[in-house]
Amino acid sequence: xxxxxxxxxxxxxxANPSMILVSPEDIAGKWQTRFAKEQPIxxxxxxxxxxxxxxxxxxxxxxxxxxxxxxxxxxxxILQKQVELKLPNLQLLLGNGAALTTxxxxxxxxxxxxxxxxxxxxxxxxxxxxxxxxxxxxYQQIMQPTGYLRFKTDNQGLFEYSLMSLNDYGMVxxxxxxxxxxxxxxxxxxxxxxxxxxxxxxxxxxxxxxHYK
Ligand SMILES: C[S@@+](CC[C@H](N)C(=O)[O-])C[C@H]1O[C@@H](n2cnc3c(N)ncnc32)[C@H](O)[C@@H]1O
Numbered sequence: 001x002x003x004x005x006x007x008x009x010x011x012x013x014x015a016n017p018s019m020i021l022v023s024p025e026d027i028a029g030k031w032q033t034r035f036a037k038e039q040p041i042x043x044x045x046x047x048x049x050x051x052x053x054x055x056x057x058x059x060x061x062x063x064x065x066x067x068x069x070x071x072x073x074x075x076x077x078i079l080q081k082q083v084e085l086k087l088p089n090l091q092l093l094l095g096n097g098a099a100l101t102t103x104x105x106x107x108x109x110x111x112x113x114x115x116x117x118x119x120x121x122x123x124x125x126x127x128x129x130x131x132x133x134x135x136x137x138x139y140q141q142i143m144q145p146t147g148y149l150r151f152k153t154d155n156q157g158l159f160e161y162s163l164m165s166l167n168d169y170g171m172v173x174x175x176x177x178x179x180x181x182x183x184x185x186x187x188x189x190x191x192x193x194x195x196x197x198x199x200x201x202x203x204x205x206x207x208x209x210x211h212y213k
Contacts, residue, residue, distance in 0.1 A: 009076035012083075013094065019082050020075065020092035029105035035064045036088035040110035043068055045097035045130055046117050050078030052192040053113075057090040059190065063110075068093045068100070097130060097138070104142035112139045114151045116194035119158040131162035136169045140212050152180065152207045154198035159206040171210040180205040 013020055018034075021027060032038045040063050044053045047067035057065045067090070069075040075094045082090055095103055117130040126132055131151065139149055149171070153159050166173070177183045181199055185207065191199070199205055 006073050006076055009072050012076050012079055013072070016079060016083060019090075020079050020094060023095045023099075024093075024103065027103055028101075029108060031066065031091070031104070031108060032064070034091050037064070039064050039089070041066060041108060042111040042113065043100075043104075043109055044113040044115060045100070045135075046070070046114065047078060048074050048116075049193055050075075050081055051196075052115055052190055054078065054081050054085060054087065054090065055190045056113075057087045058085075061089055064089045064091070066091045066093055068095060068097055068103075070094075070096050097135065100138040101141050106141060107144045109139075109142045109147060110144055111147050112143060112149045114149070115192045116153055116155075116198075117151075117158065119153075119155045121157060126161075129158065129161065129165075131158070131165045133165060133169055136166065136171070143212065145212070148174065148209055148211045150207070150209045152192070152195065152205060154194070154203045154205055156206070159208075163208065166208070166210050170213055172213055173208060173210045175207070175209040177207040178204065180207040183207075 013022060031041055042063055043066045045068045047053050047069045050067055053065050053067045067078050072094060075092055078092055093103060114130050120128045151162055177185060180186060180189060195205060
């Protein structure tokens, strides 16, 4: 994600406290109070510029969504969209996905989306991959027993790694697709910015869905 620091980002965030929180310490267990309606909460970790999460919020008004993004310049782009759209079922969190258990209480989340996460191909960076076991433990602690993890990527290496990592963690696979755009799931699929870019280049998109035992 190549976004230079935008001087307006901090100002925009400060001006919209009802739409975005910045690494809050006292929000765990209280997210429902920030939405218009109490309904299941789904989060996307690493939302980038937010095409996926804003479209999901529009398509599923009976669900609440939270974009979790570590880069201020990226989440400010989502916030700009939300200032215009004013979706009652979308909230933003500027924070690190590695610290989800400080932001969410047990069972607060119904599902976690990971889309085109940074691959971190070097072995010494394995711990930064969003499907590394420490991240899987974070998702597990905040997710309801019926919850699911959905992951999409164009990166074969990261996909294979993620299959092994989730399997080693003891997760159960509900669905694995080696060519999402030519599968029965394509019709309902909402594309992310990266997904559009990579599929236009002819790359296949991998997808998996899994849950905890
Ligand atoms: C390659 S981009 C993909 C963006 C978007 N999901 C898409 O598919 O178009 C990965 C995003 O994940 C964010 N990210 C990486 N590590 C993160 C972490 N630990 N917590 C939250 N966001 C993270 C990056 O800042 C970046 O915006």
